[in-house]
Amino acid sequence: MGQLIKQLWQRYQSVLSYLIFGGLTTLINIIVFGIFNQFWPYWIANTIAWLISVLFAYITNKIWVFDSQTPTFRAVLIEMTSFFGFRLLSYFIDQGIMIVGISVLHGNDLIVKLIDQIIVVLLNWFFSKLFIFKDRGH
Template identity: 45%
Template sequence: MKIYQQFKGYLEEKKLWEVFIYLFFGGLATVVNIVTFALAYQAFHLNWPVSNAISWICSVLFAFVTNKLWVFQSKTEGFQALAWEFGKFIFYRILSFGMDMACMFLFIDMLHTGNLIAKIITQVVVVVANYAFSKLFIFKKVEIIEDEKTNSSSQ
């Protein structure tokens, strides 16, 4: 546990902890995506677009929970705020799903790359886009400035 705390402290000092933890959970979401794609495609013999859609749904649900709770530690008050945050998450994930499908089409149908190779390559593009979307548009941290809070309560 001491090594973990030192590692985390070092990354926090360098302002890299959030990126590291995102890549860790993003890696797990990628595993969820690839495994469900392979199962749908190979075990259930679904075509690649349907397999890709199923894998997207599974990985998006996994990613929302992990991003909210552990990566960005987003706090929402009430169901409406949670629904708004989830709606933004889905909106931007649909954008990256479009990128995913376009890359898959390019690699599989145009360049004739194997399905799993195309899926792995495509996930790199998707993970980078999703981090940018999550960081910039979805899980914004709200900072409370103590001086303003103190000054307004004393008046």
């Protein structure tokens, strides 16, 4: 049984790690949003939540999800630019979902945020896997 679990982990390590750290990133995003949404408009709270969670996501994705080895400062800059660029794209999608869900459809802020995060996590995984950390062999 232990050998089977080890084989499954090795085979799906990238996806499983992303689910774990993506879940933690989502949790951070939702908690930060919930805190700041009490004091500021949802779109400002969402932006702050995005900033904090994206910093967490970059570090965890680089180290534990995609095992990214960037041997030069230039390589790190290219990877970071790509990561934050794609996350900026998903931020605009995130904000769009929040605006439509809350301001147009008058949905509950936290329920819209939860639905939004499911979509954003999936998009970010594809961006990371296909474009950002693509040379990592996972």
